[in-house]
Amino acid sequence: MAQTEWSEHVHAVLSQAGLKRGASRERVIELLATKPCALSAVEIEDELRASGRPTGRASVYRVLDLLVEHGLAERLEVGDGQARFERSHPDGEHHHHLVCDRCGRLVAFDDPGLEQAIDRLSDRLGVRIDSHDVLLRGACQRCG
Amino acid sequence: MAQTEWSEHVHAVLSQAGLKRGASRERVIELLATKPCALSAVEIEDELRASGRPTGRASVYRVLDLLVEHGLAERLEVGDGQARFERSHPDGEHHHHLVCDRCGRLVAFDDPGLEQAIDRLSDRLGVRIDSHDVLLRGACQRCG
DNA sequence: TACAAGGTGAGATTGAGTCTCATTACTGTT
DNA sequence: AACAGTAATGAGACTCAATCTCACCTTGTA
Numbered sequence: 085m086a087q088t089e090w091s092e093h094v095h096a097v098l099s100q101a102g103l104k105r106g107a108s109r110e111r112v113i114e115l116l117a118t119k120p121c122a123l124s125a126v127e128i129e130d131e132l133r134a135s136g137r138p139t140g141r142a143s144v145y146r147v148l149d150l151l152v153e154h155g156l157a158e159r160l161e162v163g164d165g166q167a168r169f170e171r172s173h174p175d176g177e178h179h180h181h182l183v184c185d186r187c188g189r190l191v192a193f194d195d196p197g198l199e200q201a202i203d204r205l206s207d208r209l210g211v212r213i214d215s216h217d218v219l220l221r222g223a224c225q226r227c228g
Numbered sequence: 229m230a231q232t233e234w235s236e237h238v239h240a241v242l243s244q245a246g247l248k249r250g251a252s253r254e255r256v257i258e259l260l261a262t263k264p265c266a267l268s269a270v271e272i273e274d275e276l277r278a279s280g281r282p283t284g285r286a287s288v289y290r291v292l293d294l295l296v297e298h299g300l301a302e303r304l305e306v307g308d309g310q311a312r313f314e315r316s317h318p319d320g321e322h323h324h325h326l327v328c329d330r331c332g333r334l335v336a337f338d339d340p341g342l343e344q345a346i347d348r349l350s351d352r353l354g355v356r357i358d359s360h361d362v363l364l365r366g367a368c369q370r371c372g
Numbered sequence: 373t374a375c376a377a378g379g380t381g382a383g384a385t386t387g388a389g390t391c392t393c394a395t396t397a398c399t400g401t402t
Numbered sequence: 403a404a405c406a407g408t409a410a411t412g413a414g415a416c417t418c419a420a421t422c423t424c425a426c427c428t429t430g431t432a
Contacts, residue, residue: 106410140412201345213366222357250379284381
């Protein structure tokens, strides 16, 4: 899904939910649209300020929470004490991450076998699984 | 592995590493030994104080970091802004968690299929995977 | 017992994230 | 276009897990 498609989808969902538009929200959405992978709230705030579109901290967090609530973004934590956010695709397509111990880089990957294993798990455990996160720690190809 | 075995193993590893014993360390280790699953640093500090063995916050965090460094404990985050810790087994046996959206309960599970899928992944991606976390979110059996 | 290296903890500090509330902006209606 | 009602915004105070500092205490060894 292209960046533009994603932000259009976001606007559609939010207006469907009866929400008004607002400048801060637009800014955060536009920024996320251009970033395929994991950005922290602080990074978002800094990038917006750096690009001449300063946005209140409260608004940044509000928008991110809103997006996550509506399934439009994913929240993930890699263990450095801050949450990261990335846009998520409405068709359920998603990826997971490897954190490199050496260089700290975040590498995205997806794997049907893994998704399958998790689907099976839901039945076996007798629980409803709404979402899942897989985080690998190790050495990335560059450092490995 | 029984509680006692685990704490003996911990002491063996740490003394092997040339570390001295210390009262705070003993207290944290003994407490973790009795808890099979995910305890936060704050909970550890509180439980120790409540049981008449008050221990400095700095020491609690130091001990936990030490255990994680030596592979004697696992750190996990379930998205509530605080890290949780649990003892880990030297044979590599481990479990993962489901966080119930409704009641907040943490349910442990293990699954060979999942582990297998992750093993395969390592080859396919061409990276070295040292450890992994899987976190499911959904409804536990009780709330489901 | 002496001594060096490690261990400990009170309290200050950091920093991500939350909360408040007065102000401003959006949108549908007359 | 003016209005009304409701949603959005942001400065800054606040919370709280986690980190840092540093003077003091313990342990293990010779």
